[in-house]
Amino acid sequence: MWDNRHKDWKGWVFLKKDLRVQKTLQSIDDAIIRLLKEKPFENITIKDISDEAMINRGTFYSHYSDKYELIESFQVALVSDIEELLYGNIVGESFSEIAESQVKETIVKVFEYLEENRIRVLTVANSVGTTEFAKYFSRHMYNFYKVKSEEFGVDLNSEGFTDYLITYVTNAHMGIFLKWLKNDCQESTEEMAGLIETFTINGVFKAIDI
Numbered sequence: 716m717w718d719n720r721h722k723d724w725k726g727w728v729f730l731k732k733d734l735r736v737q738k739t740l741q742s743i744d745d746a747i748i749r750l751l752k753e754k755p756f757e758n759i760t761i762k763d764i765s766d767e768a769m770i771n772r773g774t775f776y777s778h779y780s781d782k783y784e785l786i787e788s789f790q791v792a793l794v795s796d797i798e799e800l801l802y803g804n805i806v807g808e809s810f811s812e813i814a815e816s817q818v819k820e821t822i823v824k825v826f827e828y829l830e831e832n833r834i835r836v837l838t839v840a841n842s843v844g845t846t847e848f849a850k851y852f853s854r855h856m857y858n859f860y861k862v863k864s865e866e867f868g869v870d871l872n873s874e875g876f877t878d879y880l881i882t883y884v885t886n887a888h889m890g891i892f893l894k895w896l897k898n899d900c901q902e903s904t905e906e907m908a909g910l911i912e913t914f915t916i917n918g919v920f921k922a923i924d925i
Contacts, residue, residue: 740778742768747785748838756782756842786842789835794855796832800824801859822911826895826904833896840893853885860884884915 746767750759759782765772779785804821829836840848860881888911895907 751841789839819908819912822908823904826907830900849886849889856885857881
């Protein structure tokens with residue numbers, strides 16, 4: 716009888732500790748977001764973040780080595796979630812198997828995700844710069860496009876050609892994403908998906924016979 720009670724008690728303690736960690740991490744996230752409304756990222760110190768989050772600096776350093784690792788965690792989560800959306804929805808054995816509606820629905824989901832995480836995306840862009848964020852995003856999308864082109868049997872000519880194509884597409888998409896987010900998402904997610912479809916699916920991809 717004691718063993719079961721003891722096990723439940725230990726589980727409760729770990730759960731409580733986990734909730735405290737989540738609350739602390741959320742406080743740090745909220746703090747950096749608020750601070751970026753007041754001053755540029757390069758002027759923000761760990762003390763600023765700790766004071767704003769109402770924690771001590773030791774607590775901050777128990778989770779992140781510096782403010783750059785904090786922003787990196789934002790980037791990792793954002794790109795990971797978008798990759799999951801793309802890999803989970805763009806499926807099939809050939810490009811012809813993918814219905815246009817499937818592609819557009821996936822793009823809508825990406826815009827919905829970006830809208831839900833608008834502040835986090837803009838926080839990263841404002842912290843590391845749009846160009847660096849686009850490079851980071853491009854590196855991950857390169858792998859996605861390469862994997863899918865191989866799955867669909869699409870020949871993208873050469874490694875150099877593929878690299879330039881994906882750089883072009885991802886930077887173009889990043890520009891559209893950020894402009895929309897900075898404009899407070901005035902257009903609907905469906906409208907924005909339509910623009911991506913027109914510019915990319917009916918433009919660049921058609922031009923290379925995909």
